[in-house]
């Protein structure tokens with residue numbers, strides 16, 4: 001077995017610090033073919049579907065990948081932009097804005113990139129680019145504020161798997177979650193306040209998170225608790241009492257029980273319980289994507305209105321907005337502490353040698 005060395009290495013290459021943000025990933029196109037490829041990669045991940053492998057392989061290939069790709073492709077077509085998938089576009093935008101901020105401070109000593117857990121740009125290809133650029137220290141920030149093995153854990157697995165084939169590993173920091181990070185809470189609060197100032201506030205604020213199977217909670221996944229923690233802190237910051245907000249879980253997949261209360265069932269029931277106007281925000285989605293644009297703002301809006309609701313307002317995700325970038329920048333900065341972002345000692349020594357030689361030549 002040969003471990004892979006960095007390609008194109010030379011001693012004059014400056015050491016750099018890499019900042020890698022990641023998100024879930026998205027199909028390459030809103031077509032059945034592209035969705036089959038994407039869903040196969042995604043749903044084959046044992047972190048995502050905890051089911052006996054052989055049996056799951058049969059169900060996935062025999063049933064799910066025959067039916068779901070065309071259905072999902074139709075849903076993706078509703079949200080697709082001329083330039084591509086919203087999730088990809090927002091993530092690229094977030095990366096660009098963070099790069100501007102961090103390079104203004106550190107110049108090209110820092111390299112900022114993004115990767116997707118499934119699909120492209122893949123974690124493997126981006127880690128390869130970073131190593132080639134001379135990254136010897138690496139911070140990874142998956143844009144999942146609440147930790148779940150199925151998302152943050154799986155992202156760690158993909159990075160670790162990449163590292164197992166590399167000869168030269170970087171110093172490495174992994175930001176596994178930030179559900180209570182003050183500037184993340186503040187960014188959401190400002191965003192919701194600004195929305196409500198412009199459009200007025202509904203009677204209730206629904207905070208809807210992507211669900212996971214309930215058995216993951218019972219097996220020790222902290223995701224459920226972290227979602228409730230984010231909601232509690234956000235509601236406290238907004239000055240909302242228990243009757244003015246609610247935490248729910250969306251995007252069920254398969255037949256088993258998922259985290260409750262379910263967003264769709266809650267929205268169907270609210271009008272008959274006397275709540276006719278709601279605002280919906282999704283704190284766990286760093287960027288708008290299929291699950292917010294189509295599932296919340298189309299599908300769930302219809303459920304609520306058809307059940308007798310009078311006003312449904314969807315508040316967009318934080319995307320690449322200023323307060324969000326502020327929060328992410330601060331989170332990254334804190335995780336760079338203790339690292340010299342800039343010339344390392346060996347590089348500084350080489351630089352001194354070069355200067356000494358140049359000065360000698362001048363004399």
Ligand SMILES: C=CC1=C(C)c2cc3[nH]c(cc4nc(cc5[nH]c(cc1n2)c(C)c5CCC(=O)O)C(CCC(=O)O)=C4C)c(C)c3C=C
Nearest residue numbers: 024025026048072087148150151210212253284289290291
């Ligand atoms: C934000 C955190 C997410 C968790 C937790 C999560 C768990 C999870 N998801 C599935 C199955 C699917 N999710 C799909 C889309 C999707 N999921 C997230 C985020 C989380 N998933 C995002 C951001 C997206 C949107 C991606 C986009 O391209 O816009 C899909 C694909 C769409 C579809 O076919 O419906 C599936 C499938 C499981 C099983 C799971 C928990 C274990």
Ligand SMILES: [Fe+2]
Nearest residue numbers: 024210251291
């Ligand atoms: Fe999902």
Ligand SMILES: [Fe+2]
Nearest residue numbers: 251290291295
């Ligand atoms: Fe969905």
